Amino acid sequence: MANILTKRREPYEFMLWTGIVGTCIIFLFLAGAYLARKGTTGWVDFSLPRAFGVSTFFMLASSYTLHVANKCFVKDEYFAYRYMLGTTLFLGLVFAGSQYWGWHQLEKQGLPFMNGKVSGSFVYVLSGAHLAHLLGGLVALLWVFVTSIRRTSYVDSFIYAVNAPNIHRLRLVTIYWQFLDFIWVLLYCFLSYHH
Numbered sequence: 159m160a161n162i163l164t165k166r167r168e169p170y171e172f173m174l175w176t177g178i179v180g181t182c183i184i185f186l187f188l189a190g191a192y193l194a195r196k197g198t199t200g201w202v203d204f205s206l207p208r209a210f211g212v213s214t215f216f217m218l219a220s221s222y223t224l225h226v227a228n229k230c231f232v233k234d235e236y237f238a239y240r241y242m243l244g245t246t247l248f249l250g251l252v253f254a255g256s257q258y259w260g261w262h263q264l265e266k267q268g269l270p271f272m273n274g275k276v277s278g279s280f281v282y283v284l285s286g287a288h289l290a291h292l293l294g295g296l297v298a299l300l301w302v303f304v305t306s307i308r309r310t311s312y313v314d315s316f317i318y319a320v321n322a323p324n325i326h327r328l329r330l331v332t333i334y335w336q337f338l339d340f341i342w343v344l345l346y347c348f349l350s351y352h353h
Contacts, residue, residue, distance in 0.1 A: 174330050178337050181291060185341060188287065189348055192280045204267055204278060206349050209260035210285070213253050214346045220249035221339040224299075224332055231328060236306075243303045246335070250296050257289050281349060288342055295338050298331045 195201065227242035261282060264270075269278030 170326070170330060174334060178334070181337075181341070184287065185284070185345070188280070188284055189345075192284070195280070202269065202278065204264070204269055204281070206281075207260035207263035207267075209256045209263055210346055210349070213256035213260065214343060216249050216253040216256060217339050217342045220246045220253065221336050223249060224335050228328065228332055231325075240303070240306050243299070243306060247296065247299050247303055250292065250299065250335075254289060254292060254296070257285055260285065284345055284349065288338070288345060291341075292338055295331070295335050298334065302328055302331050 223242045224246040227239050227246060230236075230239035230242055264278055264281060267278075269281075
């Protein structure tokens with residue numbers, strides 16, 4: 159029976175890794191286009207918004223809290239698990255808000271999204287594409303969080319924790335979230351170096 163359950167879940171992991179590879183290709187293409195257009199007509203030098211540095215901290219912190227949530231899950235520390243999941247969700251939302259703040263700072267520099275200045279548009283597209291992927295991660299994380307808080311008693315929490323689909327779901331959400339963290343750190347370093 160366990161083998162049947164495992165085999166039924168394999169397509170989800172395959173789809174996740176396929177999506178990750180596809181996302182990497184998209185970001186590589188956008189970064190290559192950014193480098194190809196840098197210095198051409200319509201390019202304006204700009205300062206990378208400080209909010210992007212702040213958001214990097216929140217993204218790294220959310221990855222850490224999700225890592226701790228996984229440890230708590232394994233140790234049957236259900237209250238701490240739910241608390242760390244909720245903290246991860248909160249930090250993800252703060253990250254999204256700080257991205258919006260970064261876009262506002264770009265506008266203050268005279269780089270609104272649609273103004274014909276290629277440099278600013280690339281920053282919006284790169285950070286916006288990451289934010290769109292993050293919103294998908296937030297929905298998945300919210301689903302895991304809501305499912306976990308429905309189990310308030312220790313027995314219900316234990317049954318939830320030993321249920322193979324729940325374990326697998328948390329693993330997939332964690333892989334995706336840490337991938338988003340990795341992509342954002344790369345994007346931030348790339349934009350910091352090449353702005």
